[in-house]
Amino acid sequence: MKKKADFIVLGRGIGALSYLFELSRSYSPLQKKKILVISAQNLAPTCSSNTTSTVSLTGIQTGVSPLGDILFHSYEHFKNIIYPEFKDSNTIEKVTKKHFFINDLEKAKKRFQNVSNLCDPYLKTAMPGVLEADSFLIYPNQYQLVLEKKIQEKLDIEFADDFILDIKTTDRFTLISKGAEYHCEFLLDARGAYQKVFENFSHQKINEKVVEGCFLEINIKLNCASFYYVFDELNLLYRSITQELIIGSSSFEGNQMIANLATLSEKYNRLKDYLNLDLPPFESFQFKSGLRSKGPKRMPKLVTKENYYRMSGLYKNAYSTAMYLSWQHLQAEIC
Numbered sequence: 001m002k003k004k005a006d007f008i009v010l011g012r013g014i015g016a017l018s019y020l021f022e023l024s025r026s027y028s029p030l031q032k033k034k035i036l037v038i039s040a041q042n043l044a045p046t047c048s049s050n051t052t053s054t055v056s057l058t059g060i061q062t063g064v065s066p067l068g069d070i071l072f073h074s075y076e077h078f079k080n081i082i083y084p085e086f087k088d089s090n091t092i093e094k095v096t097k098k099h100f101f102i103n104d105l106e107k108a109k110k111r112f113q114n115v116s117n118l119c120d121p122y123l124k125t126a127m128p129g130v131l132e133a134d135s136f137l138i139y140p141n142q143y144q145l146v147l148e149k150k151i152q153e154k155l156d157i158e159f160a161d162d163f164i165l166d167i168k169t170t171d172r173f174t175l176i177s178k179g180a181e182y183h184c185e186f187l188l189d190a191r192g193a194y195q196k197v198f199e200n201f202s203h204q205k206i207n208e209k210v211v212e213g214c215f216l217e218i219n220i221k222l223n224c225a226s227f228y229y230v231f232d233e234l235n236l237l238y239r240s241i242t243q244e245l246i247i248g249s250s251s252f253e254g255n256q257m258i259a260n261l262a263t264l265s266e267k268y269n270r271l272k273d274y275l276n277l278d279l280p281p282f283e284s285f286q287f288k289s290g291l292r293s294k295g296p297k298r299m300p301k302l303v304t305k306e307n308y309y310r311m312s313g314l315y316k317n318a319y320s321t322a323m324y325l326s327w328q329h330l331q332a333e334i335c
């Protein structure tokens, strides 16, 4: 089977959908083109559904590093442009992230200037911590569905489920699967970590690494509002609409993997002493993981070479950086 489109987007995760959403709001000539989105939900399950998907800006300022600048501007773009557009869709919730310090208060005071004793309806007593207003919890599957609906309202777009085995760059772009050939003038490669996993594609060298990220999740009715807590380096968050309680780790020994389960279980059980919530036993959580792409210096990128665009390195802040990079790219294109 042979199929033609003007613009093919390879991938249906947050990288691909962010680009398409920004395209649908832009003045780019690509907006009027016939678009085909190809993904392989079984062979390459999207990381964008296996994620804690929060957006916040812990201790980041502009003018310190190129990565810091991108994270800062991405957060601002998300807060001021994306959130207002989605806030009535029950797919993003604005919360105040509360970061409490149990172990090393002195170290925390050096890192954060505004540590104070915080009260909270679900805490047994006030605890030292910092507040981060305007943090966001995203309901990833619901958000992606609403994104797709908005995209479909504006663009001439079709979706296909097929696993691409190779991309040929002669005669523009030909994407080859087991039973089909897809031809296009413009190509966005948004395969996330699978760009590296299936690196045998003939036309390029991939500099990013594949990093697995994990978290623990349980569906449970807690009779409370959504929350986003960090206790030292353990994240505990609750998405009340879908009743999902999640344990993740912000950073253990500089690593983005979750801590080993024995350590985590011990930390989690200690939380029960601090919280007024009826938390479920550690053993009842489900282990979840996703593959993500980590670029040099952790930089997320949208690189372009003529009609070929590649989104890569969406590692930690994919939900905000993918939108910002797409917006930036589309702005530059029309200028």
Ligand SMILES: Cc1cc2nc3c(=O)[nH]c(=O)nc-3n(C[C@H](O)[C@H](O)[C@H](O)COP(=O)(O)OP(=O)(O)OC[C@H]3O[C@@H](n4cnc5c(N)ncnc54)[C@H](O)[C@@H]3O)c2cc1C
Residues within 6 Å of the ligand: 010, 011, 012, 013, 014, 015, 016, 038, 039, 040, 041, 044, 045, 046, 047, 048, 049, 050, 051, 052, 053, 054, 055, 162, 163, 164, 165, 190, 191, 192, 193, 194, 195, 198, 212, 213, 214, 215, 289, 290, 291, 292, 293, 314, 315, 316, 317, 318, 319, 320
């Ligand atoms: C545990 C964990 C916690 C995280 N926490 C956060 C967080 O709090 N905030 C945040 O913003 N980010 C977070 N992230 C990062 C974020 O979830 C991911 O980086 C992001 O979802 C990656 O999106 P992507 O579109 O690049 O890739 P994916 O979502 O993996 O999408 C890749 C797409 O490409 C398709 N594909 C791949 N290869 C092929 C092929 N050969 N043929 C056809 N289709 C193909 C797949 O089917 C899929 O649709 C977290 C990640 C993990 C794992």
